[in-house]
Amino acid sequence: MDYILGVDGGGTTCRAAIATADGRLLGRGTAGPANIYSDPAQSVKSISFAANEACKDAGLTEEALQQTVAVLGLAGANAHHDPEGLAQTLPFASAQIVTDTVIALEGAHGAGDGVIGIVGTGSNFMARKGGQHYYLGGWGFHCGDQGSGAKMGERALEEALLAHDGLRRLCPLTEHILRQFDDDPRKLSEFARSAKPKDFAEFMPIILIYAQQQSSLALDIVEEGTTYVASALRLLSDDGKLPIALLGGLSQAYDAFLPPDLKQFIVPAKSDALHGALAMAERQNASNP
Amino acid sequence: MDYILGVDGGGTTCRAAIATADGRLLGRGTAGPANIYSDPAQSVKSISFAANEACKDAGLTEEALQQTVAVLGLAGANAHHDPEGLAQTLPFASAQIVTDTVIALEGAHGAGDGVIGIVGTGSNFMARKGGQHYYLGGWGFHCGDQGSGAKMGERALEEALLAHDGLRRLCPLTEHILRQFDDDPRKLSEFARSAKPKDFAEFMPIILIYAQQQSSLALDIVEEGTTYVASALRLLSDDGKLPIALLGGLSQAYDAFLPPDLKQFIVPAKSDALHGALAMAERQNASNP
Structure with a gap:
């Protein structure tokens, strides 16, 4: 043609x-x-x-x-x-x-073998080994997408409500989130009721800012996401035997958070x-x- | 009148x-x-x-x-x-x-003071102390309702997908769940995409069965829920100074799971x-x- x-x-x-x-x-x-x-x-x-x-x-x-x-x-x-x-x-x-x-x-x-991790609003992973394709994750917001902006944003909102209820200490991140809802948990709950994954993901930038300031809840949320992303990449790359490229809106953030032994296998797309x-x-x- | x-x-x-x-x-x-x-x-x-x-x-x-x-x-x-x-x-x-x-x-x-925990498809808590009402939880499925059937069911489905992806060992509970979806994770993911809280809560009976058989993931899920319910009840009852009644579809299950020091304050409705x-x-x- x-x-x-x-x-x-x-x-x-x-x-x-x-x-x-x-x-x-x-x-x-x-x-x-x-x-x-x-x-x-x-x-x-x-x-x-x-x-x-x-x-x-x-x-x-x-x-x-x-x-x-x-x-x-x-x-x-x-x-x-x-x-x-x-x-x-x-x-x-x-x-x-x-x-x-x-x-x-x-x-x-x-055309060669390699692994990609697409981490943004959602998350999913794929490898090509010897021409064969292997998928991991990408099951959607409800029972999947761990390590994604949507899931980490949802977790931050959940923690804000727990702090409001007195079951957690308030921290800079949860105070910030509650302020965004005029310190009215009903407004937060109402938001969450109709929020789409991309709406939850919009809380990711402030999570990253507080993580950079070593705020412990923000670090905890990011660590939870990183643990998942790292396990997925390790499994698909046979512990780094294949080159790994990170794509999506959170790729730069994960570039910084992933452990060094994994980071060495990351290549630019x-x-x-x-x-x-x-x-x-x-x-x-x-x-x- | x-x-x-x-x-x-x-x-x-x-x-x-x-x-x-x-x-x-x-x-x-x-x-x-x-x-x-x-x-x-x-x-x-x-x-x-x-x-x-x-x-x-x-x-x-x-x-x-x-x-x-x-x-x-x-x-x-x-x-x-x-x-x-x-x-x-x-x-x-x-x-x-x-x-x-x-x-x-x-x-x-x-008409007296007391605490209730309503734990079924959702979860929420309330106390009356000196005629004043105090609410806790009940923020809805997305960022609240911890310890509810819907949340524990969702977690079990998430674990089933993680096991399918090779990121967790398969266990009796996740094998059971995957079988219900013909061992096709796309069917599970499709279900989760449109599932309502009550649909997730329908997995609660099998979680309880496997927990009774001391299956570790099922115990882990139930423990996570119990930790939340126990903290909520402790906080509202001032560590048992008020009588506590458990209501809702999971009240009997929690009657068994709650720690003894809290259980002694539980009264029938x-x-x-x-x-x-x-x-x-x-x-x-x-x-x-």
Whole structure:
């Protein structure tokens, strides 16, 4: 095929990039949500829109898409019942749907083996060993996502209520949080009742600030998260036998918190998930001439 | 007034009882949900329906309600912005709205001082000391309700996913839970995504069974809950200076788990919340002749 296309489709944004068969970038496009599990119809719409925008940006007509090999990394692809069926409804010569984690790993480590930890609002982990993929975590806010901003934020709010009730000593972090709710625990409880994971995660910056000031509760919360993230990375990397890349909004924070024996195996990501998808599309196009 | 009426209005059921001014029970009625915070209109409907049913059961016409002093213990009364205003829309000669916790305490301890712990799907605590009310906990599933069936159930599911991921050893409890989801963690995660507190609480019976068999994770979960419940009860009772009654679906379980020094202060509830509401109405009627 003449062109390759990569798509990085997340829960809020879908990004697409089109390139020549040998990987020269021609154009980019963006669109709205593309989680294929939570809203497949919207996902298809966003993918098509972002791909058309990329064509326009490249000075190509939409017909170019029929000459395009696409790799799409989509949030929710692991939970969707028929990604292959959905791929066939897309306007590309061929399309492969994988999870957004797979293209993130490809972006971070290239075609080789390695481990990624994506730690932001949620948390999840993946390894490629001898070409095989291994997933860990990513089970969602309720019974998973340990070490994520959402979980650590929720824990901080819980501690603030315990302190209000007199079951813990008040500390700078819990005082700060209670003040944000006008020292009215009912307002905090009301907030928590309808809060989404990203709302809990918004308390992460102040947790990190108090942790830096050696405030003991903040350190305790961060340590709990670090213990989980470290165990996950150790298990997937066979104790550091594979390179590890940390991605997501909390990657820098964890870079500082992880124990030194693990930190030595951490490498910077080679590139981002969208480039990972493009690289996979290029490989796929080359292997099917 | 000629009659007194008590109402116990919870999130799923509303119960009413009408009696003579000196407390002789005449009739009972039940209706649907009566949480005045989450749905005030439905609450008023349920209260009126249950009160009318109680009249019918007593062989009275609805006009009797105009000769009735009512005390209504309603879930959500602490969060509603204007319980007095709402009370005036009800068909009674006079109506006092309190939380369902207040009538539960009245039922359990009579007019005297005491502490109650309500531990079931959620958890919350209350004390009456020298006629003053003190609340503790009850902040809801997300950042509160420690020691409740919902929280302990959620923790068990979390541990099952950690065991599936290889971050914990599998144990009889986590094996049991994973089997319930056909050993497919995606099914568990999917369940957790939409589960309500009562759905998590449904795992409590098997946690208790494995705890009885001395299975270490189950014991650990129960111990964590017990630590919280014990601290709450100690704090509110001034280390046992007030009698403590345990109510709710997990009260028997906690009766067994609580440490002996606390257990000695636990007394059986004198009667239930509906009788508590009736007793309060009788007292109120007697004090306003």
